[in-house]
Amino acid sequence: MTDDRTDLQPGKSELITFSIGDQDFCMDIMAVREIRGWTGVTMLPHSPPDVMGVMNLRGAVVPIVDLAARLGLERCRDAGRTVIIVANIGEQTVGFLVSAVSDIVSIAPDEVQPMPRMDGLDSDSFVKGIIASQDRTLRVLDIATLSASMIATQVDA
Amino acid sequence: MASLSELRQVFFQECEDQLEELTDGLAEIEDLGPGDAPDPETINRMFRAVHSIKGGAASFSLEAITRYAHAFETVLDELRGGQIAVTRDLVTVFYRAADFLADLVASGADDSPVSTADLQTHIDEVMALSATPIAAEAPVPEEDVSEPDCSAEFVPIALDFGVGADGAPDMAPDDYVITFVPEAGLYSNGHEPVQLFHELETLGTLSVTATLDDDIAWDDAGPANMWQMTLRTDQSETAIHEIFEFAKGFARIDIQRVDAVPPPTGPGADSDVEVPETGSSDEGRGAPPSATDTTSVTETPGPEVSTKEVAPVDPQKTRAQKVSKATVRVDLEVVDELINMVGELVITQSVMTQSLTDAGGAEGREMAATLEDFKTLTRKIQEGIMAIRAQSVKPLFQRMGRIVRETAQIAEKDVRFVVEGEETEVDRTVIERLVDPLTHILRNSIDHGLEPGAARRDAGKDPTGTVTLSAAHRSGRVVIEVRDDGGGVDREKVLSSAIRKGLVPDTANLTDAEIDRLLFTPGFSTASAVTNLSGRGVGMDVVNSEIRRLGGRVSILSTKGRGTTISISLPLTLAVLDGMVVDVAGETMVVPISAIVETIRPRPEQIHSIGPRTRMVAVRESMVPVIDIADIFGFTSQRPAARDCVLLLVEDDRGDQYALTVDRIRDQRQLVIKSLEANYGTIPFVAAATILGDGQIALIVDLDEITHQGAAARSATPSTARVPA
Numbered sequence: 001m002t003d004d005r006t007d008l009q010p011g012k013s014e015l016i017t018f019s020i021g022d023q024d025f026c027m028d029i030m031a032v033r034e035i036r037g038w039t040g041v042t043m044l045p046h047s048p049p050d051v052m053g054v055m056n057l058r059g060a061v062v063p064i065v066d067l068a069a070r071l072g073l074e075r076c077r078d079a080g081r082t083v084i085i086v087a088n089i090g091e092q093t094v095g096f097l098v099s100a101v102s103d104i105v106s107i108a109p110d111e112v113q114p115m116p117r118m119d120g121l122d123s124d125s126f127v128k129g130i131i132a133s134q135d136r137t138l139r140v141l142d143i144a145t146l147s148a149s150m151i152a153t154q155v156d157a
Numbered sequence: 158m159a160s161l162s163e164l165r166q167v168f169f170q171e172c173e174d175q176l177e178e179l180t181d182g183l184a185e186i187e188d189l190g191p192g193d194a195p196d197p198e199t200i201n202r203m204f205r206a207v208h209s210i211k212g213g214a215a216s217f218s219l220e221a222i223t224r225y226a227h228a229f230e231t232v233l234d235e236l237r238g239g240q241i242a243v244t245r246d247l248v249t250v251f252y253r254a255a256d257f258l259a260d261l262v263a264s265g266a267d268d269s270p271v272s273t274a275d276l277q278t279h280i281d282e283v284m285a286l287s288a289t290p291i292a293a294e295a296p297v298p299e300e301d302v303s304e305p306d307c308s309a310e311f312v313p314i315a316l317d318f319g320v321g322a323d324g325a326p327d328m329a330p331d332d333y334v335i336t337f338v339p340e341a342g343l344y345s346n347g348h349e350p351v352q353l354f355h356e357l358e359t360l361g362t363l364s365v366t367a368t369l370d371d372d373i374a375w376d377d378a379g380p381a382n383m384w385q386m387t388l389r390t391d392q393s394e395t396a397i398h399e400i401f402e403f404a405k406g407f408a409r410i411d412i413q414r415v416d417a418v419p420p421p422t423g424p425g426a427d428s429d430v431e432v433p434e435t436g437s438s439d440e441g442r443g444a445p446p447s448a449t450d451t452t453s454v455t456e457t458p459g460p461e462v463s464t465k466e467v468a469p470v471d472p473q474k475t476r477a478q479k480v481s482k483a484t485v486r487v488d489l490e491v492v493d494e495l496i497n498m499v500g501e502l503v504i505t506q507s508v509m510t511q512s513l514t515d516a517g518g519a520e521g522r523e524m525a526a527t528l529e530d531f532k533t534l535t536r537k538i539q540e541g542i543m544a545i546r547a548q549s550v551k552p553l554f555q556r557m558g559r560i561v562r563e564t565a566q567i568a569e570k571d572v573r574f575v576v577e578g579e580e581t582e583v584d585r586t587v588i589e590r591l592v593d594p595l596t597h598i599l600r601n602s603i604d605h606g607l608e609p610g611a612a613r614r615d616a617g618k619d620p621t622g623t624v625t626l627s628a629a630h631r632s633g634r635v636v637i638e639v640r641d642d643g644g645g646v647d648r649e650k651v652l653s654s655a656i657r658k659g660l661v662p663d664t665a666n667l668t669d670a671e672i673d674r675l676l677f678t679p680g681f682s683t684a685s686a687v688t689n690l691s692g693r694g695v696g697m698d699v700v701n702s703e704i705r706r707l708g709g710r711v712s713i714l715s716t717k718g719r720g721t722t723i724s725i726s727l728p729l730t731l732a733v734l735d736g737m738v739v740d741v742a743g744e745t746m747v748v749p750i751s752a753i754v755e756t757i758r759p760r761p762e763q764i765h766s767i768g769p770r771t772r773m774v775a776v777r778e779s780m781v782p783v784i785d786i787a788d789i790f791g792f793t794s795q796r797p798a799a800r801d802c803v804l805l806l807v808e809d810d811r812g813d814q815y816a817l818t819v820d821r822i823r824d825q826r827q828l829v830i831k832s833l834e835a836n837y838g839t840i841p842f843v844a845a846a847t848i849l850g851d852g853q854i855a856l857i858v859d860l861d862e863i864t865h866q867g868a869a870a871r872s873a874t875p876s877t878a879r880v881p882a
Contacts, residue, residue: 061848
């Protein structure tokens with residue numbers, strides 16, 4: 001899925017875009033390991049509400065996080081179309097449940113508008129920028145912040 | 158020469174064995190009662206160990222090790238000869254010497270430089286034990302003057318064995334003239350003359366002259382040069398032959414003893430290769446050389462019967478010992494790779510079994526039977542590989558002995574270090590990762606646990622504190638304990654400090670055990686002053702998390718005025734586990750079989766309720782508390798009544814029995830342990846995860862945690878139960 005990068009221009013980075021509910025998001029494709037359909041997970045006791053459980057990914061135990069819940073949105077686990085984006089965050093491998101994966105876009109850094117600071121909106125800390133393109137608005141997810149919040153859940157748990 | 162670096166590596170590995178031997182001997186000597194004479198064999202073993210290190214170091218030109226080992230060996234030799242006696246101070250210095258030697262070996266292994274001043278200090282310290290330290294400077298024989306770099310530290314020891322001052326010593330150095338002419342094949346067979354010369358040096362004073370033919374052109378196939386050496390040594394001729402043993406077929410070697418010759422010509426006079434003296438040649442110097450019979454030049458440096466069999470160089474014997482415990486050194490990665498593969502094999506096997514069972518039918522059943530054999534085989538392979546990884550905790554404990562000595566010295570406390578069960582075998586990875594936690598615990602025990610000598614005396618205790626490090630297998634786990642006989646945990650201080658730091662509310666009403674547990678809370682440190690050793694605020698909580706990462710747990714038991722025991726309970730291996738697969742409120746979970754004593758399907762009248770929550774089950778007249786696993790994990794149990802359940806009677810690492818309720822037992826199988834921490838984190842009451850035959854993940858319950866804290870968890874919300882964990 002990432003092999004076709006002949007159109008990658010210098011300075012641009014590739015982002016994978018996906019939707020959660022009616023919002024479009026994107027994240028650096030380099031962090032993405034694979035995309036797979038939803039399969040059953042094993043529930044983890046005493047886990048934070050956004051951790052759905054763990055999944056067997058070819059012998060590795062990978063936690064699945066409902067990204068909608070993590071971002072403070074409506075849970076997206078309704079339709080059968082949900083998809084798991086398996087990402088490497090630092091040393092960890094984590095699966096994110098999203099509504100659907102759309103496409104891959106090539107973006108130059110200056111196309112990303114920094115996120116305006118707004119107090120009182122917690123979920124915004126995961127969004128580090130906004131890309132307004134043609135007909136849609138892409139929210140750029142901050143992998144580092146997500147990763148930090150993963151560590152936070154570890155301490156809590 | 159590629160093989161040289163390999164040999165070097167082998168040497169350092171062997172050094173570890175020798176150092177272990179040395180420390181063993183020291184421990185034996187240390188245990189002697191006052192007035193007891195040490196077993197000569199023990200001292201011989203120690204001597205041999207140091208000597209082997211010296212010999213090896215010399216052949217790899219590791220000068221610092223050679224010099225130090227020589228000094229150490231010298232004193233050991235005196236001890237063996239009975240000129241000096243075993244005292245407490247001697248043991249202390251010897252321990253330090255063994256530690257320093259280990260340091261030298263370590264820095265030799267990674268080629269880091271050794272401070273010469275430091276080396277000299279340590280050499281001086283060891284030599285101060287010598288019975289004749291002053292003799293070193295006094296009558297330096299003339300021939301030594303020309304060898305300035307060693308005369309100071311290589312103290313000549315008058316090996317006066319108490320046979321009367323005027324009795325002629327049995328032995329004296331002899332001089333040999335050795336001619337060494339390499340022939341075709343010497344180099345291609347991996348020999349290197351310089352190595353041989355280095356080895357010769359260990360026997361005594363050596364000077365080497367190289368004679369080159371007119372034709373200087375170097376030709377490996379037909380070397381055309383020769384060396385002539387003069388060696389002054391107190392060793393027998395056999396020892397010299399020994400060195401040339403392997404070169405024999407490839408060189409002409411001529412060894413001639415020269416009777417009562419004057420000392421070898423000063424180096425530099427006619428030698429092209431000048432090698433500094435590193436040998437132990439000086440024994441017996443000052444006494445007239447007994448230029449009598451060649452064969453009477455003994456292998457033993459003294460007439461003492463007890464030492465006769467084990468001369469300083471007794472390669473035959475050392476070699477024989479080596480053979481008896483033939484070992485293979487394998488790269489750990491290779492073993493790990495094998496373990497992983499066998500782990501996958503186990504999973505594949507259970508997937509196959511599962512799908513065959515699901516397929517059903519006569520054929521399926523037949524194949525399933527064949528698979529049983531396959532299972533047995535897989536299991537055997539796995540056990541075999543696990544055995545490869547298993548290692549006794551002895552090296553770890555010895556390392557800890559050093560920590561204890563150093564800590565005791567800094568803390569200025571007298572500490573007796575007792576080791577128990579050091580032959581206990583544990584997975585290698587576990588051993589390596591125990592170093593830091595144990596170091597922390599031991600430092601804490603000495604620094605905080607043991608009272609100062611005066612306080613101990615006032616309390617009517619032995620002013621010397623005792624710290625015991627023990628290891629044992631207990632109900633399928635390894636339990637490592639650090640026990641001190643100090644004052645115990647000062648609970649008032651701990652509690653007030655915890656309240657001050659906001660770790661617990663000041664209204665908290667904690668039990669003693671809960672207060673002790675606070676020591677493991679992050680950010681807690683009791684030391685009123687930050688000392689060199691411990692008390693930087695990290696410490697015990699780091700120990701706790703590190704042990705938990707290994708699938709183990711730390712517990713503390715303290716009695717005021719009597720001491721504290723910190724025990725670490727660890728799984729035997731980090732890779733597989735025999736588990737019972739059970740259903741708990743619709744979830745599949747795994748209980749380690751090692752802890753299960755029996756399973757019970759209780760009759761209703763066996764179960765007794767006590768109060769609103771507590772239930773007990775009567776098992777053969779004893780009452781065992783019942784813990785519902787579904788409660789522990791916060792699952793909602795669909796089970797209408799307790800009578801439909803199955804009880805697993807388990808025994809925890811403290812030997813207490815509990816009954817766990819589960820809905821159904823599904824299977825009993827071998828499972829590969831998968832870490833949850835790598836991608837997620839720790840989950841209360843869950844030890845790890847595993848992958849079942851159908852590819853689903855099941856959680857492995859942490860029995861000990863449930864039994865230790867299960868009661869608290871049931872009566873409180875899980876989050877408060879988690880805080881001290």
